[in-house]
Amino acid sequence: MSTHGKNPYEIVQELLKESVNGLGLDESIYQILKKPMRVLEVSIPIRKDNGDIVNYTGYRSQHLDILGPTKGGIRFHPEVNIDEVRALSIWMSMKSAIIQLPLGGGKGGVIVNPNDLNERELEELSRSYIRKITPIIGPKKDIPAPDMNTTPEIMAWMIDEYDKLNGYNVPGLLTGKPIIIGGSQGRLEATGRGVVITIREAANAINLDLSQATAAIQGFGNVGSATAHFLHESGVKVVAITDESGGIYNENGINIPELTEFVAEGNVIADYEKCESISNEKMFALPIDILIPAAIENQITKETAPTIQAKIVAEAANGPSTPEGNDILEENGVFIIPDILCNAGGVTVSYFEWVQNTMNYYWKEEKVNRELEEKMISAFKRVYEMKEEKKSGMRQAAYMVGIKHLVLALKARGWIKNGDLSKM
Structure with a gap:
């Protein structure tokens, strides 16, 4: 689903190569991972x-x-x-x-x-x-x-x-199932919940008061709507939302519970009459605190990135930023929560579902959410510490954290015989 002429496979390979080099690892590691x-x-x-x-x-x-x-x-x-x-x-x-x-x-x-x-x-x-x-x-x-x-x-x-x-029956075959046949409590909202946990941690890192913050969201599917819900609960004022139907804007904040009910009744957000219309381009350029791309790849490009005024960009979608767009955001001092960290709540609770299927014992939603929060906070901390240690951006830091973990497993299994891991 590449747009703006960017191939996501080439992008991720470039990021892997840069991060392998950033860790001081041998080229052979990149050859394994690419x-x-x-x-x-x-x-x-x-x-x-x-x-x-x-x-x-x-x-x-x-x-x-x-x-x-x-x-x-x-x-x-x-x-x-x-x-x-x-x-x-x-x-x-x-x-x-x-x-x-x-x-x-x-x-x-x-x-x-x-x-x-x-x-x-x-x-x-x-x-x-x-x-x-x-x-x-x-x-x-x-x-x-x-x-x-x-x-x-x-x-x-x-x-x-x-x-x-x-x-x-093989309930552990896949995850995201209906609860009645082995699905997990909390799975449907897990990605959006994880997005907001990482936003909260990023806000702490840059001393942003979420109770006074404003946000805009691209996409109002499962992830975008759940993110809007949890931001609203956190006191964040969501002022704009766009999706395939169009966009809505209200400088005083959108009534998220009412909008969610409106969409659940079969309507599209563009028909929600209590807001002004707004285009995607204008939404990206709003003077807000948090921008959340939760739609498709390659939306923050060399054309759109210079217009972004947000302090935090939280990538709820996979691959929403091109390398050029990412560089511009970093140069402009925007705190980026990269996709491979920001939206990892979904795979985390999918893992919990698989564990529950294997045990044939199911958790209450409170336990699922508590375990998710613990893992997301720990992951954010690992990435932020890598960023500080390597003086890198958050995206490269996230890749370096992931690669380091994989390299340790490769070493343990004997795939790496003579690789120098001391520089990691």
Whole structure:
């Protein structure tokens, strides 16, 4: 889903290379990390209700499994492509390593606009996709999860199909399931909750009083809406929100509970009449404290970055900043919470769900949220300390923290025989 001509796979490889060099590690480390260990492409022919057969293309990428089974979402989107899926699997490895989860990085996707399918066709696509990737997935191999345009209902269809193939229930196959069939309390809101935890830690680092702060959010899907909810609870005034339908602005703050209810009734945010209209470009340029891109890749570019006045940019989306955009923000003194740290709450609670499935014992939501907060705060601290130690930006610091954790595992397994790790 690359925009502005930027290939996310090339971007993540550049970031890996810079961070390997920043740690003073040998080129061989980059050679191990720079591409996934396995990428599967599958063909998914579906008979539509009008009798036509349409053949969709699906992917599953598994980056590295030295810490444990690979883990990552499945997205349904017309702009899914193989390089995006590869990049996202590497990002997942980094997230798991930063949080110190016993997981590697995986990602999957199907090139499809789910709005073009009715419910039966969408279910057939979901079941067929999971059948096609069954040889390489499983609770001890690779654990899928929801992502863009996939839901707990779609996860339920997928796990039902996998269970039929196996002849017994395998609840740990994937995460993000409905609670009734082994899902975890707190999973749906986990990414947004984690975003706000990292915003709170960043605010502490720069002495920003959140009770007096203003914010704007790009995207009002699961992550954007949950982030808005938790910011509102924290006393932050959310003044602008944009999504595919348009944008809304209210300098006195948007009534987030009312907007959430409005959208839940089947409306789009652009039709919410208690606000002015605003474009994405104007929202990015607002004089606010916190900007949260929670939509798609490559939104903060060399064109948009110079207009950003926010003190904190919290990357709730994957890859929302191009390298040029990131450099401009850093030069302008913006505190960036990079995606591989900021939105890691989702994979963290997915890990908790997998643990609960393995134990066949389920936690209360209070425990899930408490464990999530502990892990997100610890991860933020590790990245911030690396930033201070290496005098780097937060993004490079996050990659260096993740790479350092992976390198220690590579060393323990004997992959690195003569690498000098003393400089890390």
